[in-house]
Amino acid sequence: xxxxxxxxxxxxxxxxxxxxxxxxxxxxxxxxxxxxxxxxxxxxxxxxxxxxxxxxxxxxxxxxxxxxxxxxxxxxxxxxxxxxxxxxxxxxxxxxxxxxxxxxxxxxxxxxxxxxxxxxxxxxxxxxxxxxxxxxxxxxxxxxxxxxxxxxxxxxxxxxxxxxxxxxxxxxxxxxxxxxxxxxxxxxxxxxxxxxxxxxxxxxxxxxxxxxxxxxxxxxxxxxxxxxxxxxxxxxxxxxxxxxxxxxxxx
Numbered sequence: 001x002x003x004x005x006x007x008x009x010x011x012x013x014x015x016x017x018x019x020x021x022x023x024x025x026x027x028x029x030x031x032x033x034x035x036x037x038x039x040x041x042x043x044x045x046x047x048x049x050x051x052x053x054x055x056x057x058x059x060x061x062x063x064x065x066x067x068x069x070x071x072x073x074x075x076x077x078x079x080x081x082x083x084x085x086x087x088x089x090x091x092x093x094x095x096x097x098x099x100x101x102x103x104x105x106x107x108x109x110x111x112x113x114x115x116x117x118x119x120x121x122x123x124x125x126x127x128x129x130x131x132x133x134x135x136x137x138x139x140x141x142x143x144x145x146x147x148x149x150x151x152x153x154x155x156x157x158x159x160x161x162x163x164x165x166x167x168x169x170x171x172x173x174x175x176x177x178x179x180x181x182x183x184x185x186x187x188x189x190x191x192x193x194x195x196x197x198x199x200x201x202x203x204x205x206x207x208x209x210x211x212x213x214x215x216x217x218x219x220x221x222x223x224x225x226x227x228x229x230x231x232x233x234x235x236x237x238x239x240x241x242x243x244x245x246x247x248x249x250x251x
Contacts, residue, residue, distance in 0.1 A: 002076045004088035006068035010060040017041070017056030022077045027079045043074040046111070046127065047104060066097035073104060077112050084108070084116045090125065100128055123166060127151065135159050138184050138194035141215060144222040155223035155231055157199045164238045177238070201227050201234055 002122060003009040011019060020043060021036035031039075037056065044052035046069040059066060076084055086105060090098035102125065109116050120126060126133055126147070133150050135143040135158065143156040154160045161179040181198035184190050190197070196208035205226075213224045223230070 002069075002072050002084060002089050003093055005059060006072040007065070009072060010068065012060055014056050015059055016063065016071050017044075017058075020044070020071070020078060023075050024078050039078070040074075043078055044071065045073045047071070047108070048075075048100075049074070066095055066100065069093065069097075069101055070104065073101075073108060077108055077114070080112060081096040081114050084112075084114050085119070086116060087119045088121070089118075090120075090122070098125075105129070122164065123151075135162070138186060138189065140194065140224065141222075142195065142224045144215065145220060149220045153221070154217070154235070155203050155218050155221040156225050156226055157231070157234060158195050160231070160235060160238055161198075193224075200237075201225070201230055 012017065017037065017040050021033070024036045024039055024236040025031050026034075041052045045054055045148050049055050049070050054072050054157075055063070055067075060071075062070060063071060071085050073089075084105075089105070090101050093101060105116065105118075106129065108114075117202075118130060130147060132146050133144070134141050135150075135156065136159045143154065143159045145155070149155075150159065151163065154163060158179070164177040165179060167176065176244070179198055184197070192207075192211055193199070193202070193210045193213055196202040199208065202208040202251075207226050211226070213226045215224045218228050
């Protein structure tokens with residue numbers, strides 16, 4: 001697991017090296033401390049931490065944000081996992097460090113041959129690194145597809161709203177497009193489709209308010225929308241409003 005904020009994920013009163021070594025020895029009780037130290041230093045070097053032997057004995061507050069994230073990745077791959085779960089790993093970082101971390105995750109994926117689940121709200125990151133995308137709303141998958149169909153031919157109103165909300169530098173807009181309303185209170189989830197109160201396709205139709213849609217295949221995409229056949233017209237409306245060419249029905 002690679003957490004969003006490595007400063008709160010690391011123990012502030014123990015050195016980085018000791019925490020990585022502990023993760024290794026928990027999985028291999030027979031490993032000596034010296035061997036765990038050597039392996040930890042090797043991992044820090046692998047993820048691009050400079051002077052890894054010296055950094056082994058430093059505390060989390062002595063690392064920068066990007067360095068802490070690298071150390072967190074080192075800990076995550078210490079025991080050759082088959083799956084890495086990266087929860088918003090670049091959110092707290094500036095764009096330069098973000099690019100470095102994304103590149104590092106790709107290197108790690110290649111080195112470990114582990115599958116990676118990347119949790120993010122950043123569509124730019126998704127476009128850059130993902131092979132397949134699950135769009136989620138209120139804890140449920142509302143669309144599943146590969147990258148190109150997601151951006152060129154979204155099949156769910158929420159996905160369309162996310163794409164429309166992206167700021168554009170090449171189009172003059174008086175106001176930014178946004179999805180109306182607020183996410184539902186998941187302590188008291190609404191009946192039917194959770195996105196219905198914010199959805200322009202719903203139009204307060206009883207089917208949306210009363211029945212939760214199933215995830216069904218539509219072309220290359222899977223979509224959970226009762227009125228997915230009306231998405232083509234909805235995409236035209238959003239495209240005109242935001243100056244983006246979104247063509248539902250084409251891939």
